């Protein structure tokens with residue numbers, strides 16, 4: 110079966126991908142529900158699971174005429190090396206080090222603060238989208254319990270909330286090693302409460318939490334609907350606040366929008382400072398990639414940075430994910446990172462990232478269609494509101510997605526001055542940040558552009 114499966118897979122992937130990822134897979138055991146295979150190490154396992162497992166399962170289903178689950182094991186522990194395993198290219202040393210580093214830091218916590226030493230202010234890139242939250246975080250880190258208490262950070266997924274919270278904790282510990290800092294997720298907090306109630310150790314639970322100098326609770330939206338946890342959290346919160354201890358909270362939305370959060374909890378949050386993190390603009394996305402590459406000692410050409418930053422616009426975690434894949438792949442294959450390899454990696458790996466570049470022409474067309482105006486009206490001098498607004502949207506998108514400079518956009522839009530373009534960009538950017546309906550509308554336009 111495996112031989113047939115491999116033959117089929119050979120057709121679906123290009124030769125390099127097949128040789129690196131598929132060929133070395135060792136078949137172990139087959140039943141009528143699953144197929145167990147082995148690969149050399151966790152790195153391969155993760156790459157397979159993330160990128161190829163679905164395709165392989167699809168092929169197996171075709172061959173065996175039923176759904177077959179692919180189970181991937183690693184040969185790391187014990188099982189004897191095989192020829193196939195010998196043929197695999199070595200995992201780059203840097204990766205291995207990184208893996209070891211991660212394992213070490215998660216196993217041996219030097220103290221119980223749960224802080225990730227990777228997330229520090231030094232590696233946090235500041236842009237318009239996070240400037241305020243970053244400033245608030247620094248103020249709190251440098252003067253815990255006195256600057257803003259509580260500090261409430263909110264924003265969408267993958268925008269840097271967790272990073273900033275760890276950075277605060279790390280900075281506090283650095284400035285004052287005797288301070289007790291505790292980072293915890295809402296889930297972990299909830300589980301501890303439930304366990305302490307079941308095991309009748311609520312007193313110990315309270316002691317633990319009330320002895321902390323800085324409590325960091327991530328993703329508080331998960332307390333939604335958990336009344337007992339909220340009650341306990343409310344008491345912990347009050348005890349800490351009354352004792353002048355710092356509290357830092359994050360959520361995916363502002364306090365007032367967390368439904369079924371007790372009102373008294375909500376109004377407690379409002380006593381401190383609430384700071385939001387917005388989606389990063391193009392410049393910030395590019396700066397984040399540049400910083401990552403520099404710290405990894407990787408040469409990442411500007412065009413590749415642009416490709417990634419224009420295609421993945423809303424989530425820094427995804428940008429990092431794509432970057433990691435490109436770096437892993439090109440270093441495994443001993444290939445340089447070029448636009449072509451980057452595009453290939455993204456599409457080979459079944460990543461649903463569109464590698465299509467968004468052009469000025471595309472933007473004009475889609476914006477004109479969307480607002481039901483004529484394309485050339487976008488470049489002429491007409492200033493009526495029904496034209497001016499779509500025109501500003503188009504200018505904004507040209508800057509944001511097509512990586513055109515302000516002067517160049519001015520030229521393209523009927524020889525306008527670059528200050529007009531900057532004004533348009535800022536107007537749309539602010540409007541987007543203050544108006545959810547418009548934000549969604551803009552997102553729709555961008556989706557169409559990417560298709």
Ligand code: ADP
Pocket residue numbers: 228232233234235239264265266267268269270271272273397425426429
């Ligand atoms: P959130 O908690 O908001 O979902 P994270 O803090 O987990 O997001 O961030 C996702 C990833 O993006 C992390 O690896 C983080 O280091 C990185 N990241 C987010 N914002 C920045 C930034 N401004 N500069 C550098 N890296 C960032």
Ligand code: MG
Pocket residue numbers: 267270271272327
């Ligand atoms: Mg987070």
